[in-house]
Amino acid sequence: MATPRLRPIVELGAELGLAPADLEPYGRDVAKIGWEAIARARARPRGSLVLVTAVTPTAEGEGKTTIAIGLVDALRRLGVRAVATLRQPSLGPVFGRKGCGSGGGRAQVVPAERMNLHLTGDFHAVTAAHDLLAALVDNHLNHGNALGLEPGSIVWPRALDVNDRALRDVVVGLGGRANGPVRETAFVITAASEVMAVLALAGDVGDLRGRLGRIVVGRRKDGSPATAEDLHATGAMAALLVDAMKPNVLQTLEGTPVLVHAGPYGNVSQGASSVVADRVALGLAEVVVTEAGFGADLGAEKFFDLKCRQSGLWPAAAVLVATVRALKRHGTSTRAPDEEDVAAVRRGAENLARHLDILRAFEVPVVVAVNVHATDTAAELDAVCEAAKAEGAAAAVAARPYAEGGAGAVDLARAVTVTVAAREREQPVLLYPDALPLAAKIEAIATRVYGAAAVEYSHAAMTQMDDAERLGFGRLPVCVAKTHLSLSHDPLLGPSPRGFRFPVRELRTNAGAGFVTAVAGDTQLMPGLPARTRAESIDVDADGRIVGL
Known part of the structure; x- marks a missing residue:
């Protein structure tokens, strides 16, 4: 695919009702939204929020981001003012097994290299704030331990946004008395850091600072918790994060605005884009399409029970992404992936039904989007749609955003707009009350x-x-x-x-x-690298262009 011609970032902002002064450019193609514009957007009436989730993932990938991007492009083709709020990819998967997280084919966020690598430095700010607190903990122990921290009770790890299994369990302070006390600790990947969760769930800077102060690092000798506020770390951590709190503005290949903010990893953390990004987008658009990590059992459940519980946000509809290939694998097909196997699709549809059940518990109407692969047959696609409708989906639509961009998701966009319009209420229905043990x-x-x-x-x-x-x-x-x-x-x-x-x-x-x-189970908060990594295929050419990403 040829290098896309991107819309000027000022033109993109104007479509959202943002003046040039509202944008803080990072180069020509990326910007952050300033605080005054954030406040104005949040004061406006809210549009409708649509959550994109998926069936249980397989090695081929189901394409939540591709569907989300295709959907906003298609909504814009229908004359709907639409924005996507997506998570910034972690460097761990980019250089590891999974690869990039900016969509695929003709449904991508661009510039993809910026989105998948450093973007505006938000992840680095989170890492720095996290590790500053870790350094202050060890420094406190080294200089008299006035708080009476029990070294063995310290639970605050260090963070790094690269998969590195050797850092799961480490010992620090081995350089003698001058280098601090010897103790065991660990690293987590930055996306799984509590600081990342704070960034994602905080409503504003005041909330950010308050949440940072409540972080528990360990216990005192009397058993009471010791916090970041007790260590006087909160202000410096907030200073590192204040710019990272502002959502990043990018665009799709078709020029649709996208807000990219906060991190992924819905299997171990909240795994959704930020509350700030969603609230801003809802004040700027009629429909906001957001995504949550992995299947409905992880990202979607956490979206409802964590993010919506704390923020007051609630979706008007959900899109459940499935693929024929995934359902054939779930149905234990013995045939080649490109060979038709309708029976395996129907067996694998049990997993689709289970995810529909999960979403039904939150009383949100669901549209099933079948992300079409070139080798899918009409009989297989029909089998998925029939199974989805039989299990209570509001609609089931085959979508082709990878091959056709927004044009390939127009039927999906129509189904979503009908479902949103028919929504009678957006009353939150959570899985459990706060008072439950x-x-x-x-x-x-x-x-x-x-x-x-x-x-x-x-x-x-x-x-x-x-x-x-x-x-x-x-x-x-x-x-x-x-x-x-x-x-x-x-x-x-x-x-x-x-x-x-x-x-x-x-x-x-x-x-x-x-x-x-x-x-x-055996879940790790610091992933490891595979035998053959994606990092091995990434390079820079003689003109400084990143290739192989």
């Missing part, structure tokens, strides 16, 4: 969303849960960290298991983010 919240997610029969806790998780309840964190919602390759905790149990026991090995209190994380 943490164990009951985890059980609600495991049994009602994943299909588990019961929850099992390690001794460490039980102790951590008791501590969280005792310290007043029991009213927080729960963010489950688990595999994205199954509705369960174990990819080997397949895409649609039921009746299994769901093992929780660890609980982490993320008071700044406003949730408690329950880590299940």
Whole structure:
């Protein structure tokens, strides 16, 4: 594909009702939205929010971002003022196994190189703020420990936005007394940092600072929590993040505005674009299309129970993305991926039905988007649509944004606009109330969303849960960290298991983010690299252009 001709960023802003002074350019093709414009946009009447989620992922990828981009391009073709709010890709997947996160084919955010690499430095700001707090913790221990921190209770790790399994468990302070006390710690990938969750969920700068101050780093000798505010770290952390709080403006290949903000990783964190970006977009557009990480069991459930619970946002409709290839794999097809296998599609549609059930629990109408591959047959596409409608989808539409851009998603856009218009109410329906104990919240997610029969806790998780309840964190919602390759905790149990026991090995209190994380199975917060990485194919040519991305 030839290098696209991008619309001037000022022209893009004008379409959103933004003056040149409202934009803070980062080069020619990217800008941040200034605070005055953010305040004006948030004061306007809100448009309709549409959530894009998907069935259980497979190695081929289902294309949530591609569908989201194609949908906003198609809505704009229909005369609807539409904006997408997407997450910034993490460098971990870009250089690891998954690759880029800017869409595909004719449904992409551009400039893709900027979006997938440094963009405006938001991820680096999050990493710096996170690691500043880690440095201040160790510095406090080294200079007398006035707070009486128990070194063995310190739970604040370090962060890096590159997959590196060697950093999952590390020992610091080995250089002698001058280099700080020796203790065990760990690294998490930046997208899984609590600071990233704070950035994504904070409503404004004041909320950002308050959340940063509530971050728990460990416990004092009397058992009380020690926070970032206790370490006087909050102001400096907020200073590093204040520009990162502003959403980034990019565009699709067809020139539709896109706000890119906050990080991915819906399997271990909240995995959605920021509250600030969504609120701004809702004040600038009639329809805002946003996405949440991985399947409805992860990104969508967290979108409702974490993001919507804290922000007051609520979608008018959801789009559930499926592919023929994914359903054939879920249906254990023994044929080649390009060979027709309608029977396997129908078997694999059980996974589609399970995700429709999850979304039905939140009483949001669902349009199923079948992301079409060139080798899909009419019989296979019909089988997916028939299964979706039989399970209560408001509509089921084959979409071709990868090959055709917005033109290939016009039928999907029409189905979404009809569904949004028919929406009678947007009353939030959450999975559990705040007052429920943490164990009951985890059980609600495991049994009602994943299909588990019961929850099992390690001794460490039980102790951590008791501590969280005792310290007043029991009213927080729960963010489950688990595999994205199954509705369960174990990819080997397949895409649609039921009746299994769901093992929780660890609980982490993320008071700044406003949730408690329950880590299940073998899930890691610092991914590893595959044997052959995407990094090996990326280079720079003689003219300084990035190639192989």
